[in-house]
Amino acid sequence: MLSWLALSVACAAVAAQQIPIIQSTPASAELPAQNDKPLVNSSALQDHISGDRLMERAKKMFEIAKLGEDEYNHPTRVIGSLGHLGTLNYIYSTILELGEYYSISNQSFPAVSGNIFESRLVLGDEVPKSAAPMGLTPATKDKEPVHGKLVLVKNEGCVSTDYPAEVTGNIAFIQRGTCPFGTKSELAGRAGALAAVVYNYEKGGVQGTLGTPSEYHVATFGLSGEEAEPIIKKLENKEYVDSIAYIDAEVKSILTVNIVAQTTQGDPDNCVMLGAHSDSVAEGPGINDDGSGTMSLLEVATQLTKYSVKNCVRFAWWAGEEEGLLGSDYYVASLSKEENQKIRLFMDYDMMASPNFAYQVYNATNAANPVGSEELRNLYVDWYEEQGLNYTFIPFDGRSDYDGFIRNGIPGGGIATGAEGVKTKEEEAMFGGSAGDWYDPCYHQLCDGVGNVNETAWVVNTKLIAHSVATYAASLKDFPKRSQFSVSSTYTDTVKYHGHKLRI
Structure with a gap:
């Protein structure tokens, strides 16, 4: 098998020809037997999560980000860069090495990428x-x-x-x-x-x-x-009022890829789905945002292969999140009504390891979101409480890849550790760290490298990801059935973000 570096170089050449980076890998006609494996359970899957393994992945991800240096003069994994192509192939090769436990599909789509090189505004x-x-x-x-x-x-x-x-x-x-x-x-x-x-x-x-x-x-x-x-x-x-405006910028169209890996076993009509975004901003390597989520999913997907599942589990790595949730929006829009209904819930894992972290749970309620969102929220709350850990609710405001799922009637939610928000005195008492500082002081900056992740928070949240996967992969008995595309106007009318930037 080619190394991830060789794969990255090969994919760069392919991408230059504007054709899909990786061909889809269909599920095997002869599905591998899993009845010799125990049914997944939460505590067992959590026990496999290791800080050492996560940090080794972080080091590899930073080396991948260095592939973007020739074009951007610093490490980056922004879509269209060699750093992002390397990331895609690291994800793909990691899943491929797990054998026939997963089928892998790669969804190519056109995306827009914008760069601003200089700007100045003078008013009066x-x-x-x-x-x-x-x-x-x-x-x-x-x-x-x-x-x-x-x-x-x-x-x-x-x-x-x-x-x-x-x-x-x-x-x-x-x-x-x-x-x-x-x-x-x-x-x-x-x-x-x-x-x-x-x-x-x-x-x-x-x-x-x-x-x-x-x-x-x-x-x-x-x-x-x-x-x-x-x-x-x-x-x-x-x-x-005299005014002068100046912007040197480019907006270009590129081809990029979502990667989706689904268990070959488990009920395909009842899928538990979770996702993270594979890209960073142009300004830095994005090891926390969202390298942490990307690597958490890879680690959970790796450890899940030791177990059987009753419901299919679908992992997704979205491209173009930093450009406005492009990959997840494209994916959800491409689903038929039948395929939409097969997704019982979507869990979003974006920024799992902020250095000045708080354990944050999206405050997704059934009153404002598709029914089942509140049950997912409560699963996270219950787990933190069982571990004796504090948590806080944050707005479910369209800032990450759950947005397209909620707008299309799919229950969703997730956890995070904070971006450019400022930690309060109360949160300092709850989680430690420094009040008055950003949760991630390197958010969307060059310093978002290996040293920008908090290993303690990362391990805790990766264990919670494992818990969410194991719980729903084993049983959806107590989880609400899907309703027919009901989306509350409370969400659609009030959400002003689409990704990390305001849209209204």
């Missing part, structure tokens, strides 16, 4: 500190600064009539709210704006994404409500 005689280019924004014309007056757009800029004629040849100033940022940018472009600035209705900044590219999108910044307030007053008083 100020350079706003909070100004940030939107994800997937195009560059300004010819990648040069554009100059014009700032024009206040009516209402929230969600219909063409909100854009006055004077927007043409100038820079649109638009309030955040009601419709996606991509809609605002497109309408500004259609109105002839050179660029757009979306300002917050709250004091904080706007870290958003334009989402699916449009030929009418214009270079778009987000701005905090605090810095926008004095500018709005000037514009409402008919004062002239």
Whole structure:
């Protein structure tokens, strides 16, 4: 068998030809016998989880991220990079080595990737500190600064009539709210704006994404409500505000791959599904985000082969999560109604080892989500309590790959250890660490390397992943039956994130 490095190089050549990276491996017609293996149980599967094994995987993942150095000048596993291709082949080869216990399928799909190289916004005689280019924004014309007056757009800029004629040849100033940022940018472009600035209705900044590219999108910044307030007053008083916008960026289409491994045994009409994302951001190697989840799934999948299962278990590694949940969205959208109904629940495992961790459980309730989500939430809660560990609930707000499943009627939930959120004094007392600091001080940065994972938290959460898999692989007797695509408007109407960036 080729080494992961050789596989990475081979796949890079294949990817350059824009064809699927790996051919699908169908399930064997003669399924391997598993009746000589004991039925999986939680405590036994948990006992196989080892911090040493996880850390060895982390070291290998960092070496894989180094494959991206030639193109990005630092380790990265962003989609389209050699580091991500190496990650895909590490996942694939690891599962392949487990023999016929799993069937492997590889779902190629077109994805968009955006890079921002330089940006600057000047409003009047100020350079706003909070100004940030939107994800997937195009560059300004010819990648040069554009100059014009700032024009206040009516209402929230969600219909063409909100854009006055004077927007043409100038820079649109638009309030955040009601419709996606991509809609605002497109309408500004259609109105002839050179660029757009979306300002917050709250004091904080706007870290958003334009989402699916449009030929009418214009270079778009987000701005905090605090810095926008004095500018709005000037514009409402008919004062002239000169503005300069500059973004050097690229938005390109690439081909990438989701990898899905399913047990060849177990009821195929009742599948227990779990996932992590295989990619990092361009800025760093992503060993915690989400190398930790990727490797936890690999370790649980490896140890599960020692046991038989009653319900099929389906592991997924999504590509393009950092670009806006691209892989998981594509997967769920491609399911037929029949295949959708076979997935009894989806469990999301993103960032399992943050250094300043808290044990976080998504607060998924049946009132706001497909029925079964609350039962999954309670499974995590019960396990933490049985271990004598503290936990905290976090919003189920669309920030990770569960979003597409919830929107398509599949019960879901998950756990995490925190990203750029700030640990409170109460959480410091509950989990240790440092109040006032991010849960992951290296979130989306170059320093997200091997030294950025907390081994204690990682082992604890990988054991909890093993518990979730073992529980539902052995029996779904007490888990609610699937309902017919019922999704509460509470979720769809209130969730403002799609991945780690705001979309509205």
